[in-house]
Structure formats: structure tokens, C-alpha cells
Amino acid sequence: MTSTPQLHPLLLERRSPRAYDAVSRLDGDVVTRLLEAARWxxxxxxxxxxxxxxxxxxxxxxxxxxxxxxxxxxxxxxxxGALVVALAPVTEGDKWTAYELGLAVGQLTVQAHAEGLFVHQMGGFDAAQVKEGFGVPEGYEAYAVLAVGTLGDVAELPEHLQEREVAPRERLPLGEIAFSGSWGSPLAA
Known part of the structure; x- marks a missing residue:
């Protein structure tokens, strides 16, 4: 991981593990604080x-x-410790709802890290099964499932996931994602 000392440690150290402690339980007050972070x-x-x-x-x-x-x-x-489905209404032509849901999930994720927890966001799930199984009203879409919990032992994961778990956390260079003047022209900050 490239060090970026200007970032807050909660952002710099955040990651999306797959190794969770199967014994540790989430306290109700902690869950409430995670949801409050999303709510705000x-x-x-x-x-x-x-x-x-x-x-x-x-x-x-x-x-x-x-x-x-x-x-x-x-x-x-x-x-x-928890599986949380993130949902929002779907309205044709509305590009803001999914964006806002992402902001809420982002805040939940940072709050979780501040609580010593980790969040892994997943798109691999059957949204129709969630809607049917839980009586989600028409017009709402399940966008992601979040696994939330305490870090567990990597050795307990299947071997093919152990490698991914310990791989360095990488991001594209800033020059590939932030432009100025025209698309592809890196921001000269």
C-alpha cells in the first residue's frame, strides 16, 4: 500500500476482509451507531x-x-457478526438515490472501522430473493450486502481466499482518476 500520510487513519487503514471472527458478537449499541452514521x-x-x-x-x-x-x-x-442489506427506491431518471445510498454506506463503513470493525461490501447476491423473502415493497432495490464484524483468522478461510486476504491494498494512481482541462489530462495539484 502506498502511504498517504495526509489521509485520516480510518480511511488509510480501512480494508474489506473476508476473515471474520465467528465467535465475536456485535453489541446492539454498536449496530445502532453504525446505522446512525449512515442516517446522517x-x-x-x-x-x-x-x-x-x-x-x-x-x-x-x-x-x-x-x-x-x-x-x-x-x-x-x-x-x-452482521449481514446488512443496503436498499433504496428506484425511480426512472433519478441518478441521486444510488449516489446517496453509497454515501450512507460509506459513512457506515468508516464508523465501523472507528469501532474496530470491518465491512466487506458485496454485489454477489440474489436481489430478487431478498425482496421476496423480506417483503421489500415494489419500487425498492437491494444494491449491496455488507458483511460487518471483527477480524478473524485468515488461516480459517479457503486457501484461494487466503492469498487475496493478505494481498496489498492497491488503488489507481491519482493521475488516472482525477483530471483537469480535459478527460485524461491529469490534475496537476
Whole structure:
């Protein structure tokens, strides 16, 4: 990982592990603080379109969300302390709702890290199964499932995931994502 000392440690040290401690439980107050962090995300016209379906390990909601995960995610996500589905209404031509949901999930993720927890966001799940299984109203879409929990032992993961777990956290250079003047012209900060 390239060091960026100007960044807050909560951002610099954040990562998306797959190794979760299967014994550790999430305290209800901690879960509330994570959801409060999401609740206070910026929102155009204060619409607050985000909704969350929260399952704590071993409850029925967790089991239902787990069952909707893609098989590859099921190999590790069952050890998380919580599985949280991030949902928002879908309105044709509305580009802000998904953006705002992302902001809320981002704030939840940073709060989790501040609490000593980790979040792994997943797109590999059956959104229709989530909607049907939990009575999600028409017009809402499940965008992501978040595994939240305490870091576990990498050695307990399947071998092919162990390598990914210890790989360096990499990001594109700033010159490839921030432009000025015209597309592809790197920002000269």
C-alpha cells in the first residue's frame, strides 16, 4: 500500500476482509451507531432514501440474507457478526438515490472501522430473493450486502481466499482518476 500520510487513519487503514471472527458478537449499541452514521449522510433535499435490512449472526434475518448470497460469498460471510442489506427506491431518471445510498454506506463503513470493525461490501447476491423473502415493497432495490464484524483468522478461510486476504491494498494512481482541462489530462495539484 502506498502511504498517504495526509489521509485520516480510518480511511488509510480501512480494508474489506473476508476473515471474520465467528465467535465475536456485535453489541446492539454498536449496530445502532453504525446505522446512525449512515442516517446522517448527506442527502439531496434531505430525502434520505436509504433503507437497511439488518441481520445479526444466527437470527432469521441473517439466515435469509446469507441464503441469498452467491456461493462464493457464502464460503466466508457466515462468520460475520452482521449481514446488512443496503436498499433504496428506484425511480426512472433519478441518478441521486444510488449516489446517496453509497454515501450512507460509506459513512457506515468508516464508523465501523472507528469501532474496530470491518465491512466487506458485496454485489454477489440474489436481489430478487431478498425482496421476496423480506417483503421489500415494489419500487425498492437491494444494491449491496455488507458483511460487518471483527477480524478473524485468515488461516480459517479457503486457501484461494487466503492469498487475496493478505494481498496489498492497491488503488489507481491519482493521475488516472482525477483530471483537469480535459478527460485524461491529469490534475496537476
Amino acid at each position: 449522510a448527506p442527502s439531496a433535499m434531505n430525502r434520505q432514501p436509504w433503507r437497511f435490512l439488518v441481520g445479526l449472526r444466527d437470527d432469521e434475518t441473517f439466515k435469509g440474507v446469507f441464503d441469498a448470497l452467491a456461493p462464493g460469498n457464502q464460503t466466508w460471510a457466515g462468520s460475520a
